Amino acid sequence: xxxxxxxxxxxxxxxxxxxxxxxxxxxxxxxxxxxxxxxxxxxxxxxxxxxxxxxxxxxxxxxxxxxxxxxxxxxxxxxxxxxxxxxxxxxxxxxxxxxxxxxxxxxxxxxxxxxxxxxxxxxxxxxxxxxxxxxxxxxxxxxxxxxxxxxxxxxxxxxxxxxxxxxxxxxxxxxxxxxxxxxxxxxxxxxxxxxxxxxxxxxxxxxxxxxxxxxxxxxxxxxxxxxxxxxxxxxxxxxxxxxxxxxxxxxxxxxxxxxxxxxxxxxxxxxxxxxxxxxxxxxxxxxxxxxxxxxxxxxxxxxxxxxxxxxxxxxxxxxxxxxxxxxxxxxxxxxxxxxxxxxxxxxxxxxxxxxxxxxxxxxxxxxxxxxxxxxxxxxxxxxxxxxxxxxxxxxxxxxxxxxxxxxxxxxxxxxxxxxxxxxxxxxxxxxxxxxxxxxxxxxxxxxxxxxxxxxx
Numbered sequence: 274x275x276x277x278x279x280x281x282x283x284x285x286x287x288x289x290x291x292x293x294x295x296x297x298x299x300x301x302x303x304x305x306x307x308x309x310x311x312x313x314x315x316x317x318x319x320x321x322x323x324x325x326x327x328x329x330x331x332x333x334x335x336x337x338x339x340x341x342x343x344x345x346x347x348x349x350x351x352x353x354x355x356x357x358x359x360x361x362x363x364x365x366x367x368x369x370x371x372x373x374x375x376x377x378x379x380x381x382x383x384x385x386x387x388x389x390x391x392x393x394x395x396x397x398x399x400x401x402x403x404x405x406x407x408x409x410x411x412x413x414x415x416x417x418x419x420x421x422x423x424x425x426x427x428x429x430x431x432x433x434x435x436x437x438x439x440x441x442x443x444x445x446x447x448x449x450x451x452x453x454x455x456x457x458x459x460x461x462x463x464x465x466x467x468x469x470x471x472x473x474x475x476x477x478x479x480x481x482x483x484x485x486x487x488x489x490x491x492x493x494x495x496x497x498x499x500x501x502x503x504x505x506x507x508x509x510x511x512x513x514x515x516x517x518x519x520x521x522x523x524x525x526x527x528x529x530x531x532x533x534x535x536x537x538x539x540x541x542x543x544x545x546x547x548x549x550x551x552x553x554x555x556x557x558x559x560x561x562x563x564x565x566x567x568x569x570x571x572x573x574x575x576x577x578x579x580x581x582x583x584x585x586x587x588x589x590x591x592x593x594x595x596x597x598x599x600x601x602x603x604x605x606x607x608x609x610x611x612x613x614x615x616x617x618x619x620x621x622x623x624x625x626x627x628x629x630x631x632x633x634x635x636x637x638x639x640x641x642x643x644x645x646x647x648x649x650x651x652x653x654x655x656x657x658x659x660x661x662x663x664x665x666x667x668x669x670x671x672x673x674x675x676x677x678x679x680x681x682x683x684x685x686x687x688x689x690x691x692x693x694x695x696x697x698x699x700x701x702x703x704x705x706x707x708x709x710x711x712x713x714x715x716x717x718x719x720x721x722x723x724x725x726x727x728x729x
Contacts, residue, residue: 288676295646306713308726309322309641309695317648319650324530324617325373325527325656326529335465335534337577338574339534346564348569350572351456351563357577362524362708364541370537370565372537374538377476377525379559381407382407383550390448393411394465395459398721406718416429422621422673422675428461430494453484461614462616463616464493464615467505468532470520471520485525492514492582492583492588496615515570518564524541530616531579532582534581536580539551556561565696584708595613595617596613599613605697607697633654633709634676637710640706642707643700647695651679655674655675657712709728713725
């Protein structure tokens, strides 16, 4: 077979991109207060801000939408989706929500209390914020390899079991459950091995604690297991997925990722301990338990999307796409989290801006430069997202300064990736001209979404 791995789909509908000039982008970025979140999407050429809900649905999904039952209670669309989710997860209790952070909000509100502590490989932004809003301490315990961008390791998303055990021994009374995020978004979209999941689950059970998985990219994680973990090379993806879920007691999911839809999320529970309280809170905030803030048509599209998302041809293409861009960046001397993740490439901003002080937010500065030079919108995963402005006016900073380029599913072609690689290489050549920023206005939580910045 040829070495070129083609897109395993044909394009049936297209959306035009509005081309912009650098002069226009300078003005637009200034108007957006140097925050790419505040840009209008029409002013972005290649939008890699996030892979969450931004992909293209299939012809089968659009057809399923017409089957949507919009009944308020007991719609057949709910039961159709419930059957798919039970088959994949093996869990009997399914609660739909409109997206992942809503699932987190509901579950954490009923399972946690102020003063608790929750370990994870790495909490992503909304997960951490939902816990901290409740007065819960979110503790990141990823393996040391996960904090070294240039180091190649097959499972840099693994949780550090020795540190978990110490935490359980010292603070077990404060821990309502353990979490793990698959794949580990904060650390470069890196996978968690089946062996690590199995051992983490057993360790928590030994201490009487349930395991809650954030599974928004469960299919990509399963494909990494198939490709990298000995003993799984001949195992079907569906079987790997089912084994992954077997180690969890509950899961939250933003279905806008590996659910292949533009909106949706859910909670699944193995037992009924949190079920009644979660459903009651859902009714207060999201809607009746058989629609959870979603239209019937959304439930139908998700039932199809969960099946399409575990297709091995699609997953092989998906992971290879990130790998391809990584190869182009490597040739240009641009550092990134190695090996590439499933849904994104994470540029190590320190390899482009080695002399920029962290107080000038180098990853944020690089994000701005990519937009100015090529109209590319990525997202900073560094000290703006994960640092904090303390009450005494000082700042805390993140351990890594990354720019995530997250790829919407089934949307961009190889020429878009080639264009992006050229832009990034050119930005690296002229890195001395990139300006740092300072924050002039920020909210208490999730400041990266809305903060206003100025050039240093």
